[in-house]
Every structure is written in structure tokens, then in C-alpha cells.
Amino acid sequence: SAVISQKPSRDICQRGTSLTIQCQVDSQVTMMFWYRQQPGQSLTLIATANQGSEATYESGFVIDKFPISRPNLTFSTLTVSNMSPEDSSIYLCSVRQGASYNEQFFGPGTRLTVL
Amino acid sequence: AQSVTQLGSHVSVSEGALVLLRCNYSSSVPPYLFWYVQYPNQGLQLLLKYTTGATLVKGINGFEAEFKKSETSFHLTKPSAHMSDAAEYFCAVGTDSNYQLIWGAGTKLIIKP
Numbered sequence: 001s002a003v004i005s006q007k008p009s010r011d012i013c014q015r016g017t018s019l020t021i022q023c024q025v026d027s028q029v030t031m032m033f034w035y036r037q038q039p040g041q042s043l044t045l046i047a048t049a050n051q052g053s054e055a056t057y058e059s060g061f062v063i064d065k066f067p068i069s070r071p072n073l074t075f076s077t078l079t080v081s082n083m084s085p086e087d088s089s090i091y092l093c094s095v096r097q098g099a100s101y102n103e104q105f106f107g108p109g110t111r112l113t114v115l
Numbered sequence: 116a117q118s119v120t121q122l123g124s125h126v127s128v129s130e131g132a133l134v135l136l137r138c139n140y141s142s143s144v145p146p147y148l149f150w151y152v153q154y155p156n157q158g159l160q161l162l163l164k165y166t167t168g169a170t171l172v173k174g175i176n177g178f179e180a181e182f183k184k185s186e187t188s189f190h191l192t193k194p195s196a197h198m199s200d201a202a203e204y205f206c207a208v209g210t211d212s213n214y215q216l217i218w219g220a221g222t223k224l225i226i227k228p
Contacts, residue, residue, distance in 0.1 A: 102215070106159040
């Protein structure tokens with residue numbers, strides 16, 4: 001299975017600022033996903049990061065608020081823009097390898113607190 | 116469309132007792148089913164999966180789950196709970212027609228000494 005790292009592991013940010021989260025995978029993967037996990041909640045898919053094209057966003061998430069880059073098959077970034085306390089969450093990167101059975105592997109997450 | 120229901124947001128068992136976490140799914144096409152575990156302050160780790168073939172699947176840390184098509188269930192069990200099993204458990208479903216996973220709400224497993 002792929003090994004996934006995320007930076008930063010946690011951060012405390014001020015309202016109105018932006019934070020960029022990095023996701024690095026140790027092998028080339030076809031699909032990368034960004035999730036949000038609010039305190040005590042399940043996972044909510046923000047977007048699918050596509051290499052060489054724009055990300056595909058889920059309902060309720062927009063590119064201006066959560067711009068995503070995917071410059072190659074092993075790396076992606078998610079930016080949380082103009083943050084408010086409601087953005088305080090865990091942000092998780094996951095990957096799907098090959099085309100087998102939708103199985104996903106997750107990074108350790110980035111714990112964001114917005115004051 | 117697919118959906119996943121996990122019964123019980125919190126399940127408490129004594130150390131050494133049977134663990135049973137319930138997951139029911141809805142899918143109009145053959146599903147792939149997953150259980151993931153999230154330990155405090157960590158990401159999600161795949162416990163086990165059902166794709167095709169044998170309906171009783173074994174995973175890591177002594178967990179297993181059985182796919183029951185007639186009951187649309189994929190319950191997770193472990194014969195004897197250990198303190199280290201305390202975590203949040205998520206059930207998820209996927210299909211060939213959708214590259215995404217649909218997630219249950221999660222069940223927090225509490226182990227009493």
C-alpha cells in the first residue's frame with residue numbers, strides 16, 4: 001500500500017488567513033482525494049484532485065475557498081482560504097491505487113484550529 | 116446511489132468481551148465494502164475489505180466481517196476486546212460505477228477495564 005505524508009500535521013491559524021496543506025505519496029497514484037472531518041463527525045469529500053486538470057469539487061465546496069493543485073502523480077496541495085472558526089477540522093488526503101475496488105489509503109491528517 | 120448506516124454512535128464493551136459493530140448498506144449494484152479504523156489523533160487505516168469471493172473476511176488485529184447480501188449487512192466482530200481497540204470505526208461502500216467511497220457516520224468503540 002502507498003505511504004502518504006501530510007504537512008503540517010497541525011496548525012493554529014487566525015481568522016481571515018490561508019493555509020496550504022501538502023500531501024506526498026511514495027508512489028504514483030491515479031486518484032487523490034481531499035476530505036474534511038469536523039470534530040466528532042464522519043468524513044466529507046471536498047474534492048478529487050486530478051493530475052493535469054482542475055479538481056472536481058463536491059456539492060458545497062468551491063474552488064475559491066479550497067483551491068487544489070496536483071502538479072504530478074505523487075503530490076497535491078489543498079489551500080483553505082480566508083479561514084473562519086467553522087473551518088476548524090481535520091483535513092485528510094487519501095489515494096486510490098490502480099483501478100481496484102475503490103480502496104483508499106489515508107495520510108495522517110492535518111489538524112487545523114482557526115481562532 | 117449507495118448509502119451506509121452504522122448503528123450506534125458509541126459502543127461500550129468490557130475488555131475480553133465480544134466486539135460487534137453494525138453496518139448496513141444500500142446499493143443497487145454489487146458493492147465493495149470496507150471497515151476503517153481511526154485511532155486518536157491519527158488518519159484512517161484499512162482494517163478489512165470485501166470485494167468478491169469469500170463472504171467472511173479477516174482483517175488486521177483479529178477483526179473479521181461477514182458480507183450478508185440478504186441482510187445488506189457487513190458487521191465487524193472481534194471475539195475478545197483489548198484496550199488497544201479503543202478507536203473510531205468507519206464502514207464504507209464503493210462500487211464499480213462510482214470511484215468514490217460512501218462513508219458511514221462512524222462508531223466510537225469504548226473498552227471498559
